[in-house]
Amino acid sequence: MAHAQAPAGDNSPETKPARREASEKNTARSKALYPRTQESINKTIAAIQAKKGSGNLAEAQEAVNALNVYRYLCGVPFSVKVNASMCSQAQSAADACAAKGTLSHSLGAYTDQCNLAAASGNLPMVNTVHIYMDDAGANNREVRGHRQHCLKYGLTSTGFGKQKGFGAMRVMLGRGAKMPKMKRGWSYPGNGFYPAAWMKGNGWSYYAPAGISMKKANVTMWKLAQPPTKVPTPSELQQAQKISMGSVFTHDGQIVFEPGIQTPEGIYWVEIKAGNFSDKYVVEFF
CATH class of the missing domain: 3.40.33.10 (CAP)
Structure with a gap:
């Protein structure tokens, strides 16, 4: 188990009203995403x-x-x-x-x-x-x-x-x-809407379902201009901004990655692939 050290400053998330409440009301969102x-x-x-x-x-x-x-x-x-x-x-x-x-x-x-x-x-x-x-x-x-x-x-x-x-x-x-045993994957930050106040640091994590190894996994991310109403097609992702990826660390049951994002804002599409396994999800900060 590694040791944690406190970063400088206050670590408590602030309670804030949602920044995109109007956007949420005006844009259809897929419950699956x-x-x-x-x-x-x-x-x-x-x-x-x-x-x-x-x-x-x-x-x-x-x-x-x-x-x-x-x-x-x-x-x-x-x-x-x-x-x-x-x-x-x-x-x-x-x-x-x-x-x-x-x-x-x-x-x-x-x-x-x-x-x-x-x-x-x-x-x-x-x-x-x-x-x-x-x-x-x-x-x-x-x-x-x-x-x-x-x-x-x-x-x-x-x-x-x-x-x-x-x-x-x-x-x-x-x-x-x-x-x-978890039958589906989960992540930090979690999929769908995610409050920026509860995003700490630059490291993202994805945890695989039971029995899936992430040792040879890879991750790709894009920043989307609009909230997706369905899984984006490859041609749609070609029009999106691909996010540069810093360090990526793969392990048996998880992958840790550090995308080139300075602040937790915007809408991101994430794709995880490991052999025949894949998972795709959106993260929209608010």
């Missing part, structure tokens, strides 16, 4: 974030809320719950890192079972979720393993801890635990 409307996204995010924890689990609940928002937007089950025992384990991991003044998964105290993050000064638990999803840094960019753990399809419970600028999130399943 756009599984959620902007309105339903905003309402669901608000409902997830409204959940309150009690007592010493209140801050952990806020972090889990952010985690569930990302999971909702990326197309995996978003009912992860706070587990008091896991919070205690994550607290032990954060304490161990703080005592040594460094991030390490080799300190015992559940450090090998946790996502770990560090920042100068105070590090709210909710901010660690945004750090894990960004997963920036030379040690992290090839796999984005912290993000992968956050979006693990079978994750149902987790816990958070913090100590002196160090944070931990309990993510590993117990020995012998079986993961449910």
Whole structure:
């Protein structure tokens, strides 16, 4: 598991009205390409974030809320719950890192079972979720393993801890635990409408369905001038702006890629191919 470091600045997404609400109303969208409307996204995010924890689990609940928002937007089950025992384990991991003044998964105290993050000064638990999803840094960019753990399809419970600028999130399943098999792929950012405030960093991820290897996968992207009402034809894509691709990292079950996009805005068509397998989806930031 790689180590996460906090990027400079505030990591909390701002709550903003949708920038293209009028456009959404005036342009037909295919439900197959756009599984959620902007309105339903905003309402669901608000409902997830409204959940309150009690007592010493209140801050952990806020972090889990952010985690569930990302999971909702990326197309995996978003009912992860706070587990008091896991919070205690994550607290032990954060304490161990703080005592040594460094991030390490080799300190015992559940450090090998946790996502770990560090920042100068105070590090709210909710901010660690945004750090894990960004997963920036030379040690992290090839796999984005912290993000992968956050979006693990079978994750149902987790816990958070913090100590002196160090944070931990309990993510590993117990020995012998079986993961449910996903029959379709999912991605970060998720397909269809995606709020720009919840896009962290320049790395995109695609997670393949069960049994599909991404080790020899390739990815192609285009920026579209208009929202697609159907899967674009090859001739239509020839008229679109092809996006230059930076680093691409392929793994057994996922592909991580860094498209040449400076800010999360616009409409993008993504095609993933790996042998006989292919997947195609749109991402429209708002």
